[in-house]
Amino acid sequence: MSLKDYFSFESIRDKNGEVICYHITMIGTIEADGTARMRTDLGEGGDKKMAFGRLTVRGQDKKISVLTRETNSRIWYHSYTEEEGSIDIISYTAKDWRADEAYAFNEGDRVLIEGRAYIRDNSVNPARLPELSVTATGMFLLGRRRRQSFNSGLIPQK
Known part of the structure; x- marks a missing residue:
């Protein structure tokens, strides 16, 4: 049984029908280059x-492309x-705690990971589309990768 990734978004609109923000929920895997880096010197x-950090989501490109077209943005990869x-x-x-x-x-x-979509302009290459990222409001660990034990294949000696 393979694990299924998930991606959904909902647009939050004001009374005039204008989009205020997008709420995103996604389930995926933390890959090697996606482990979080911490900065502790921010704020006044x-x-x-x-x-x-970065989350890898597989098989959800149709839903993701709808959001990137609607916001005229791109994702990291x-x-x-x-x-x-x-x-x-x-x-x-993710901020603070x-x-x-x-x-x-x-x-x-x-x-x-669930949170609000945030569109970040590319200051290095302004001709490129802005990147869509998620500011997390909720984060939940669903499971850890199974680690191979060194003793798993050994036969006990008498």
Whole structure:
């Protein structure tokens, strides 16, 4: 049984029908390059912290592309192959106590992240589309990757 990734979004609108923000829920895997990096020198007093990470979501490219077209943005990485299907890597940020939770995630962990979509302009290359990332309001560890034990294949000696 393979694990199924998940991605959904909901647009929050004002009374005039204008989009205020997008609420995103996604389930995926933390890959090697997606483990969170922590900054602890943010804020006015230099005492705020923020974690920056990436979540890999497989097989949800149609839903993700609807959101990126609607917001005229892009995600951090997208690829498609016949063997593996679509692979989408979405950036996320977490502030304060959620940053500690994000920093505790390891490679191979299955996580659920929900939060608001944030469109970040590209200051290095302004001609490129802005990147869509998620500011996390909730983070949940769903499972850890099973580790191979060194003793798992040994026969006990008499």
